[in-house]
Amino acid sequence: MTSTPAKPALLTLRGLHKRFGPTHALRGVDLDLVPGEALALIGENGAGKSTLVKTLTGVHQPDEGEIRLDDRAVRFAVAQDAQAAGIVAVHQETVMFEELTAAENIFIGRQPMKGPPWLRVIDWARMNRDAQAALDQVVDRETAGFTSTTLVRELSLAQRHLIEIARALSQQARVVILDEPTAALSQAEIRDFYGIVRGLKAQGVAVLFITHKFDEIMAVCDRYVVLRDGASVGTGRIDEAQEQQLVALMAGREIADIYPPVADRRGPTVLQVHGLSHPTEFADVSFELRRGEILGFYGLVGAGRSEVMLALMGLNPDASGEVRIDGKTIDIRRPGDAIAAGLAYVPEERQRQGGILGFSVRHNISLAGLAGPRSAIGQSLSRGPWLSAEREQGLAARMIERLRIKTASQDTPLSGLSGGNQQKVVIAKWLGLEPRIVILDEPTKGIDVGAKQAVYQLIAEMVEQGLAVILVSSELPEVMHLAHRTIVMRRGRPVAEFAIGEADAETIVAAASGLHLQTESAT
Known part of the structure; x- marks a missing residue:
């Protein structure tokens, strides 16, 4: 399926190729970005999306093909050339200066100056004011919980994403590339973000939207282009597309159900947590975990799920409470203690905490x-x-x-x-x-359908082999399909527990948001 934009394109790519040694990352990619429209760039990890974004933003230069802006051929030798042309990217992984304020991060490298030519200094008042104006376009000041003068090191991952979006808006970009921008946002923040995207479109901005969440694609995008193995394999209008059709284009195969069957062969209790508390982050967290069981933890951003897991791994030293493994009390004061006791932790932020790039x-x-x-x-x-x-x-x-x-x-x-x-x-x-116990904190964050399917299969294999798994996820379908039990957290406390199949999505989300709490545990 192909589609032709209804309006002239602002930015076009024709026959784009990019090679890295023997790897042919882009194979003749075509796409059109139109003012006032959002184009969904869809593809599995490794399909070439990141290479395409880096080519559009001047990080890489194409080996073949043409980029045209306002119907004129352009070539971005460096990233600054792309920014000068009005092309700005908001990336999934936030890379920020933690010891600087939100305003300083928003205007890094382009701070407003004042004073005579021989004594130019930063206009701090203007920078803070303009940064706050950009933030106010993204989120209500009271809801955000911070201002332009707040140090970034004091902010959560979700708040840092809001700064990234504000930085793009402050540059008055003509083309905005949104690369998994909602990965760390709550449901309420995602709904607000939809309004931001629609506002950009109303201002005539061309948006390239990269996400693995099909509900987001359907909510804000007008057209789509699918990449597979570095090539464009399908384009069309979103209002004429179906999710299964897009998944089949992405993977080159039909995926009827990405969730594997998970056997229920739960054995004896291996982990008992009682009264786990922290002075500011969570309180009175108690649960048990059995051999061969997947225990889900669900909650909105700020619910305290990750903080609890960090405490179990000895990474939250102010936490207190009792942890027992096989009935024996374990004193976990540092990660080595947890590892020696048989715990493993896959963190949410894989690039900052999980691996060394x-x-x-x-x-x-x-x-x-x-x-x-x-x-x-x-x-x-x-x-x-x-x-x-x-x-x-x-x-x-x-x-x-x-x-x-x-x-x-x-x-x-x-x-x-x-x-x-x-x-x-x-x-x-x-x-x-x-x-013996594996804690997976947002294990599929920012990865595509095919890669998610591989991770889900791996989780199923873990419990089949007798491992006990704690699955922390903000993707509700994940915990509903995979977890034998799900604990819902809100504001640092467990507020409900559901066995698999016991509650629908609305009930679980209501518990997480405080609209209607189900306090009885599943039996």
């Missing part, structure tokens, strides 16, 4: 085993005091095959992998230790 795939996979625990290959990675390259390579080869990680070699830097494959590497790092 500059390290190779092999080194990332072996990272957690360097202290000496036995690995999935059944032996220590060390020979005496030295790391065994042979054993490390063996572990990496096994995990790459088991998790079907797409990488040119074990020596490829983690930064060279797609988001979905980065996540698989982070999971592989922990599975190599043969843990």
